[in-house]
Amino acid sequence: MSTPTRSAPPKLQFDDGSRIMEESSSIPLPSQTISENKVERAVTIEQNYEIDKVVEAIITKLNLTNQTETKPVNIALQFPDHLLHDASEVCWEIEESLIEKSGLSDVLVFLLGDTTYGACCVDEVAALHLSADLVVHYGPACLSPTQSVPVIYSFGLKPINVDHVVESVLSEREGIVEQKLLLLYDVTFHHAVDEISQKLVQNGLEVLVGMVPDAEAYASRFKNISSRARNGDGRCCSQNKEQNCCSNGPDSVEAATPSTSGESSTEANPSDTCLLKREEPVKIIGGLEVRGLSDDNSLADYTLLYIGGNGNQLVNIMMRCSGTDGTAACWAYTPGENGNDGCMTTNAASVCRRELNRRFFLTQKARMAGVIGIVVGTLANAYFRDVVNSLRNRIEEAGRASYTFAVGKINVNKLANFGEIECFVLVACPENSLLDSRDYHVPVITPFELEVALGNREWDGFYSTEFSDYLHEVDVAEEDNGSKLDDENDDGDKPYFSLISGGYESSTKFKDKEQERSEKDETNETSGNGQIIAYHSEAAEFFKRREYQGLQSKIGESEVAAAVKGQVGIASDYGDR
Numbered sequence: 001m002s003t004p005t006r007s008a009p010p011k012l013q014f015d016d017g018s019r020i021m022e023e024s025s026s027i028p029l030p031s032q033t034i035s036e037n038k039v040e041r042a043v044t045i046e047q048n049y050e051i052d053k054v055v056e057a058i059i060t061k062l063n064l065t066n067q068t069e070t071k072p073v074n075i076a077l078q079f080p081d082h083l084l085h086d087a088s089e090v091c092w093e094i095e096e097s098l099i100e101k102s103g104l105s106d107v108l109v110f111l112l113g114d115t116t117y118g119a120c121c122v123d124e125v126a127a128l129h130l131s132a133d134l135v136v137h138y139g140p141a142c143l144s145p146t147q148s149v150p151v152i153y154s155f156g157l158k159p160i161n162v163d164h165v166v167e168s169v170l171s172e173r174e175g176i177v178e179q180k181l182l183l184l185y186d187v188t189f190h191h192a193v194d195e196i197s198q199k200l201v202q203n204g205l206e207v208l209v210g211m212v213p214d215a216e217a218y219a220s221r222f223k224n225i226s227s228r229a230r231n232g233d234g235r236c237c238s239q240n241k242e243q244n245c246c247s248n249g250p251d252s253v254e255a256a257t258p259s260t261s262g263e264s265s266t267e268a269n270p271s272d273t274c275l276l277k278r279e280e281p282v283k284i285i286g287g288l289e290v291r292g293l294s295d296d297n298s299l300a301d302y303t304l305l306y307i308g309g310n311g312n313q314l315v316n317i318m319m320r321c322s323g324t325d326g327t328a329a330c331w332a333y334t335p336g337e338n339g340n341d342g343c344m345t346t347n348a349a350s351v352c353r354r355e356l357n358r359r360f361f362l363t364q365k366a367r368m369a370g371v372i373g374i375v376v377g378t379l380a381n382a383y384f385r386d387v388v389n390s391l392r393n394r395i396e397e398a399g400r401a402s403y404t405f406a407v408g409k410i411n412v413n414k415l416a417n418f419g420e421i422e423c424f425v426l427v428a429c430p431e432n433s434l435l436d437s438r439d440y441h442v443p444v445i446t447p448f449e450l451e452v453a454l455g456n457r458e459w460d461g462f463y464s465t466e467f468s469d470y471l472h473e474v475d476v477a478e479e480d481n482g483s484k485l486d487d488e489n490d491d492g493d494k495p496y497f498s499l500i501s502g503g504y505e506s507s508t509k510f511k512d513k514e515q516e517r518s519e520k521d522e523t524n525e526t527s528g529n530g531q532i533i534a535y536h537s538e539a540a541e542f543f544k545r546r547e548y549q550g551l552q553s554k555i556g557e558s559e560v561a562a563a564v565k566g567q568v569g570i571a572s573d574y575g576d577r
Contacts, residue, residue, distance in 0.1 A: 055101055076130060082139075091109050095108070112126045112130075118431060121431075142429040147381075165196055181303055286316055306318075309334055377428030387471065
């Protein structure tokens with residue numbers, strides 16, 4: 001038998017990448033990138049990237065002034081794509097300044113590559129792989145609390161016309177409820193917020209400013225909420241001795257209450273000294289802390305003023321503040337490019353109405369899902385595991401099946417590999433939670449929307465993508481003894497009216513724990529009597545019906561052929577051999 005002739009592959013001219021770089025140099029950049037670059041060049045690199053401030057913060061956080069050992073110091077810098085053109089210069093500036101001010105010689109400052117998930121999240125995974133002692137995050141950030149690596153944020157100095165902001169607000173002053181403003185903002189304008197707030201106060205307005213959370217305080221406060229959700233127990237430690245939120249251990253904080261003699265006393269009711277109840281009311285909106293709220297001073301007494309451009313943060317804030325437990329009105333000021341005059345709108349909530357309708361539609365579709373996939377979309381948040389564990393418990397309590405996936409950056413092709421999943425729940429930071437799922441084969445919803453889909457709460461106008469709000473909702477549901485899951489009179493198979501199908505649908509449920517335990521006991525009673533019980537697996541039956549069942553060896557079914565010598569070389573030039 002003659003051997004078939006093989007034509008030589010086409011020879012490719014080796015290219016080191018310079019050709020495409022020369023060609024792309026004539027291609028105009030997107031307008032957004034051009035405007036951002038112009039903004040950064042309005043000030044020097046030292047000013048825009050706050051070199052001195054960042055170096056001082058590094059020395060303080062790592063306590064480098066008192067370091068006597070010769071341990072190497074590794075600092076990781078994380079940049080978004082539109083700031084990478086300055087990354088190398090900033091890296092050298094920080095390293096030289098850090099060596100000079102700390103007196104240490106073994107200092108390495110390096111850049112992190114492509115992020116594991118979103119650029120707004122601190123890439124702890126990459127930082128830990130490279131043994132980083134600290135991460136400096138530049139540019140926009142979601143401000144999610146980290147768990148293992150200290151973080152320093154530098155948002156930049158994006159210019160804004162402060163006087164025009166104040167004039168625009170005062171021109172609409174009559175529409176401000178009770179003359180109270182809640183000021184939230186894109187963090188790239190953080191440098192100008194104090195000046196704006198002071199000028200508004202000088203004109204007679206009461207201004208409540210959202211603050212960038214302190215990482216350590218945020219983490220400790222979050223831990224109290226998440227531990228209750230994780231343990232499935234909403235009780236205070238005075239009622240549950242297994243939890244330790246009120247103990248006098250090294251991590252406890254004693255509450256000093258004034259006594260009749262004028263001296264402080266730490267003797268108080270355990271429920272009053274509980275850290276979970278004694279915390280100052282704090283809300284997280286758009287990643288920013290809002291303090292000073294109470295029953296007599298709620299969000300409904302304020303008019304929201306958001307300073308920033310269109311984006312995910314604006315949508316998240318408007319969806320949170322335009323519904324139940326929201327503000328009286330929602331305003332937004334969009335700054336102009338390069339510090340020029342911006343535009344003001346007093347009906348900013350309209351930007352989220354279409355998105356809310358879309359989210360409600362996806363939630364209704366998710367109600368019919370029996371197999372739910374939990375997609376991990378962030379590893380940077382310190383408490384994503386608590387949310388994942390809570391989701392598993394809630395899905396199991398609803399009598400449905402859940403599977404957990406960690407697939408890196410989410411895209412259509414990755415999730416399409418799991419055809420058995422009828423709905424995905426995305427556990428991600430608020431900036432990346434509202435995924436446009438039109439191209440996905442099944443709905444992709446948020447943990448908060450899953451609570452509605454499972455029937456644990458109603459769609460009552462309140463909406464949030466913050467982990468703290470979700471865990472609080474779970475906490476409240478656990479404390480509520482009258483929930484549907486604990487109601488003895490509740491019929492788990494009761495049909496519901498579906499807005500998707502336009503008719504009544506039966507609740508898609510699998511066997512719950514009690515039913516499985518009961519059937520297992522019955523099986524154990526019959527075992528040993530010489531009976532053969534057939535094992536039936538719905539998952540195995542479904543797998544048999546699949547057209548594609550993965551790569552298989554199929555031994556004995558494939559034709560045997562002799563091995564032949566292939567081509568030799570590199571991909572760009574195999575040669576004529």
